[in-house]
Amino acid sequence: MRKYSSLLLSALFVSASLFAQETKKEKEPQKGHIDQNKFRQLKDVLPTPNDQRTASGAPGHQYTQQKVDYVMDLRLDEANNKLYGDEAITYHNNSKDNLEYLWVQLDQNMRAPDSKTPLAESKGASGFQTPEKFVNDNMGKAKDFGFKIEAVKYADGRDLPYTINRTMMRINLPKALAPGEVFKFSIKWNYLINNSVKDGGRSGFELFPDGNKNYTIAQFFPRLAVYNNVEGWQNMQFWGRSEWALEFGDYDVKLTVPADHIVDASGELQNEKEVLTKEQRKRWAKARKSYKDPVFIVTQEEAEKAEKGRSTKTKTWHFKANNVRDYAFASSRKYIWDAMAVNINGKDVMAVSLYPKEGNPLWEEHSTRVVANTLEEYSKMTFDYPYSKAISVHAKNQGMEYPMICFNYGRPNPDGTYSDRVKNGMIGVITHEVGHNFFPMIVNSDERQWTWMDEGLNSFVEILAELDYDPKFNTGNLPKDIVRYMSLDQKRLSPIMSQGDYVKNFGPNAYTKPAAGLYMLRQTIMGPELFDYAFRTYSKRWMFKHPTPADFFRTMEDASGMDLDWFWRGWFYTTDYSDIGIKEVKPLFLTNKPNERTKKLQEQYPSYFARLGKLVFLTTNKEDADATEVETYINGLSAEKKANLKKLPKYMYQVEFEKPGGLPMPIIVELTYADGTKKRETFPAQIWMKNDAKAYRVFSSDQEIKSIVVDPDLETADIDTSNNSWPKKTANKFDKFKNKVKG
């Protein structure tokens, strides 16, 4: 490459301007700076790779993971809304470390009378509220929620010492648990179940006017915290928002409920013959072969009959679940139950739904079908769904995910009619919650620390699944959907790489923004082929393992050959936004006349210009347009060379792009020519590498360009499109208002 002469010339100009400065007063001493380029690597931000987590983002050869098995006997006391449990835990220390203690999560304690969650809320007096809320807040006695730990014992029955710190319980081992060893102990507990509609919560029950209840139960048992070499024990408290970090293990669960309840849960039912009628088993057999439509196991008619009774007997449902990170179940005599088979790459998986009559007809039409669609679409984007089933349970006001089972909202009006909003909300939430089976139930990231790792990735795949279910579906997670959030006052924004508990605008921060970012990576920056391969690589590498943000960032680059550090830094580590605009367009013409500045240079450096010989120039002055010099040069070329040339461009446009936004993004340009034809050109984000504020491009054509638009399809979440067009669009009313409030 020849950069010699231009360097020389620029050096000359610089010295001239330096000379001019000498006459000025003494210069301020300049402060140096460290590397602040937006394209610098994330070396000082990401953890140092090691043998547990490699530099390529994969689990290393010394990667280990604990395993925790549970055997539980559960008893639901419907009259008193209490759940009793006998739990035997087998803890496998697969790490290389000695453990002096074990930590157990007691999530129900977030609701206990002495919980610190309400104390950590800043709350002024609200001007209006419902009488019920007022009475509860100011006159109600705190309900006796929270775990009642009856006993913690060694396998041989002796008491095991423990210490409870709010939602965490430390098992004080008298002798450290050595690497490779197994520790067995048991916990006996009970707790008062919350009414999830009135008391809130991610599990609980809904009370119906006839006295029936719909139990959707989770976080119901003391669960082991994760131990690894990223956090040590992940024993950050559960404040109510940031979710869970859990180990994989095998579950053997016996669940005793009123005899007329229908139950489904994580895992495979072991005693079908004891708990299902002959007819129900026959219907199940049929459902296992039905790939097109759901088959009713319990019909609405049967459910309506059942909900009138109140059995005083009990039944015990026995489930086993292998390699799951959590456990949940649903139980009610109100349930309609349907199921269908889904073929996942040659393997049959059951899509299942449980809902009371209040959910119909919406639920029988969509729930199980949406489950099936979700399993298919997510399997394409990641790996074949490895579990035997996925259940969607109807639960008012809930959208919560557990392995193989989730609780979803969406209820028609009492007369059975429903709006599109209710329907789409229900389809959206089922897709989302069933999708969580992949993230984080299988690609088991640490939810307590990083909400976006499951919510963001899941909301992204959810877009694709929803569009597959209904191409016109309004996903709400596209780049254009995040503009409003990203243009909020900076005080209300947190980077995605923040822990959920202190994040403002949680939904846009941890769901929409990462989802829109991944969508942008796939559609605009990487392309589906490179993106999908890398995303699948990540999912497969970390299937049934514990990935961290660095593992995701590194894998996406490692598998695609794209340096995306600039994207992770901007989109995930800062609150910068995208705003690229057209500052100025200069039409230029070929001429033989040098402008004043060039003339001056020619006088100053005659020998330099003498060496260059004949020159042509560009002018903004249309009158001076004269292409004869170039035409003469062309005429002098051989016929062969001439034949390979494109047309002589009559029109040249120098476009100055500006970037008021902090994020570097590709510049997507649409040119509209005089004849109405259009042309797209995309300049990669790296165009901003040397100058973060402005960039120049020259567009040449043989016909006039009528207009130029940046980001015409709203792919980059540009927060201000008023500067995206040339000629400038006159601001419409909304823009005017927007500009006014922006000041």
Place this chain on the structure above:
Amino acid sequence: MKKITSFVLAFLFVTTALVAQTKQGHTNKNKFRQLKQELPTPNNQHTASGAPGKEYTQQKVDYTMDIVLNDDKQRITGNETITYHNNSVDELPYLWVQLDQNMRAADSKTPDISSGKVRKKLSKRRFDRAFPEKPFDGGFKITSVTNTDGSNLSHTINQTMMRINLTKPLASGETFKFNISWWYNINNHRTQGGRSGFEHFEKDGNNNYVIAQFYPRMCVYDNVEGWQNDQFWGRSEFALEFGDFDVNITVPADHMLGATGVLQNRKEVFSKTELKRFEKARKTFDNPVIVRTQEEATKIEQGRSNKTKTWKFKAKNVRDYAFATSRKFIFDAMAVDINGKTVMAESLYSKEANPLYGEHSTRAVAQTLKTYSRYTFDYPYHKAISVDGQMGMEYPQICFNPGRPNPDGTYSDRTKYRMIKVTIHEVGHNFFPMIVNSDERQWTWMDEGLNSYMEMLAELDYDKNFPITRGYPKNIVKYMAGDQSKIAPIMSKGDHVYEFGNNAYGKPATALWILRETIMGHELFDHAFKTYAKRWKFKHPTPADFFRTMEDASAMDLDWFWRGWFYTTDVTDIGIKGVKKFYTSKNNDGSVNFNEDTSAGLGFSKKQNKYHYEITYNKPGGLVMPIIVEFTYKDGTKEKKTYPAEIWRLNDKEISKVFSSDKELKSITIDPDLETADVDTTNNSWPKKTMNKFDKFKNKIKS
């Protein structure tokens, strides 16, 4: 979980706030963000839970030394054989040896790095020290560095560090043995300063020797610093490996001597009476037994023996070695029961230190061993000696302490408590850093801060009214409220810190005190602190190991606390910005209105069933801390409420809380017991207190 659609609603309110928008994006600056970028990535040597990992290794260095003290010339001569065990998985092409005495050598750069101006006046001592008539010929005179076969071993000296240039790299698992011979002139620490040296008594011509850093010592090699060969500038202390010592010390025959390690030839160096008395001391747990009396010592110090005696010691698993010797020393000792094991508490002091030392020294040693053992681990060595060394310096099993009564034997409370305080502090150093062996050169606070905190507990055990002057939150307010250009974060290396004492002793001690008393509670804190001490006993912990263990063992996320107190110079200042009063009225539809009572003060203009107060707390200080509020009712009764620090997680400046009660309030006070080191309490009360004279003066000097 599915996000809830409340964003739409929030947006409606927000649009009005779009005016004066902040344009520049930002990285995560929330004060509750995790310390991911500050702490090193965990690995198999230092785990994420803060424990030594499976691949944790540590070098071992054994020393065999023959030491001769020349009392006439105040000179030490030594021959030393070092056995270096390379337990690391790395190959070492060279070894580094510390030559601390060179800090005092003629070519030392220590004086060159202090900025100085001519002063109007200097005390004689300071003048003599700054402008000596004859420069002191200090520093190690290395007479030979040889292989075990006697051949010369190549070495290079860089100030206080000496590199041993190995001809063949030392492989992992191998051992290297070599010899160093040396001598040096001992400094008079009373006139020249220093962490060891001699004190000269004009009256009787005797010298008390308190000797340390007296031999070339191996540097630490690990996978945190590589070789820890930061120069010794005189302030930041030492990083040392554990090993076994076999030491013979030859001193004038009439000296009494105490040193690190188990004395091997007590019968040769003690008189029969002394032996008998010492045997008695081994069984006496209530009072010190005097082994050499003041009367005997006073007699001995008149003489000048020209014979010598050699004291032989063996010390196992210690990181350093020191001794004290003089013919002036009185010696007493007493047994201490540490969880069924007997440890000796001993003292060596000249008559000039009595009766203060006789009354308190050994007792303070015993108390320290008991209290510290309770909060960490059972003291593993066989003894701890306190020496009347007229400084405050710590070594394994022996330390040198200040404090002397007036010539007539009387002493003030101030002298007494200072002597006990320093003795507890220096004996306490046996735990941090002599056993929990942190890198003092890099992190002063890891031993001084932890030890200053533990010292408070031992002092209160010794005397429940002990006048503690450093460590309580209120004690650190003046420092933390000072000029920011003169304050460094705790996480700074000692050599470049201003106000060393407040920075590396007082502030970390206070921080731990606050954690224990206000944030974690005794049970959680003590378990975590003990876990840390046990994990790193006889090992090399780093700050991350401490921070991580404290969280891992307690299930408290304290990253916000470490960040604020240890990584920044932010201050606590929480105040009450305003109080609004509300009473309720019911509407026909059952909904409830809150009506503001705008009368002045906290009283309501009408009697109500329920009094609602909306209190706005603001936080001019940068630190996030719990809000401790004391509500005083009109009838004089009080109620206390504590909102956890996490209340600041969404708004770092200002938050509101509703407080509802059946009774009217008279006053509200924040942090009534001064638990949080709040630097400005003028905004802590409502109704606002009218400023008293002192506050006015304080505000004046602050602005």
